[in-house]
Amino acid sequence: MDTNKRKPADIGIPVAFGVVGFFFTGGLSLAAGNTVVTSIFRGAVGLFGAFFLGYIIRVALKTFVGSQEDAHAEVLGKHLDLLLPEQPQKKGAKSSNEESEETSEDISAEFVPWNSNPVSAKDKFEEIDPEKLADALRHLDE
Numbered sequence: 286m287d288t289n290k291r292k293p294a295d296i297g298i299p300v301a302f303g304v305v306g307f308f309f310t311g312g313l314s315l316a317a318g319n320t321v322v323t324s325i326f327r328g329a330v331g332l333f334g335a336f337f338l339g340y341i342i343r344v345a346l347k348t349f350v351g352s353q354e355d356a357h358a359e360v361l362g363k364h365l366d367l368l369l370p371e372q373p374q375k376k377g378a379k380s381s382n383e384e385s386e387e388t389s390e391d392i393s394a395e396f397v398p399w400n401s402n403p404v405s406a407k408d409k410f411e412e413i414d415p416e417k418l419a420d421a422l423r424h425l426d427e
Contacts, residue, residue, distance in 0.1 A: 295343070296340075296343075298339045298340075298342060298343045298346075299336045299337075299339035299340040299342075299343055300336070300339070301339065302335040302336060302338055302339025302342070303332045303333070303335050303336035303339060304332070305335060306331040306332050306334060306335020306336070306338075307328045307329065307331055307332035307335070308328070309331065309335075310327050310328045310330070310331025310332075310335075311324045311325060311327060311328025311331065312324075314327040314328065
């Protein structure tokens with residue numbers, strides 16, 4: 286699962302508010318008898334104002350109402366469900382004695398104890414010759 290996935294920018298509400306604000310302000314300005322250039326300029330100011338208002342509304346909705354994706358992302362990675370070999374595979378499953386015996390046999394058949402390899406426990410630095418190490422350091426100084 287890719288945790289670095291980014292969600293697309295959620296600016297649908299502010300854009301909708303901006304478009305409606307542009308046409309509403311520009312239309313009222315034209316209806317008031319202003320020139321087309323003045324109406325377009327006032328429509329652009331209305332667009333920015335309505336976009337900002339829509340952005341504030343979007344933030345308020347996310348803060349107070351939230352979404353299920355945010356709630357899921359809040360919990361994601363914080364729940365650790367550990368199942369021990371003695372526990373049944375499913376939490377809500379009703380297990381009888383026969384099922385318990387079968388699962389314990391399956392678990393014991395799968396279990397292999399860890400063999401500590403004495404070679405891996407040996408310190409790697411014990412094998413290094415101090416004279417060779419000193420020669421290598423002298424070679425680096427040169």
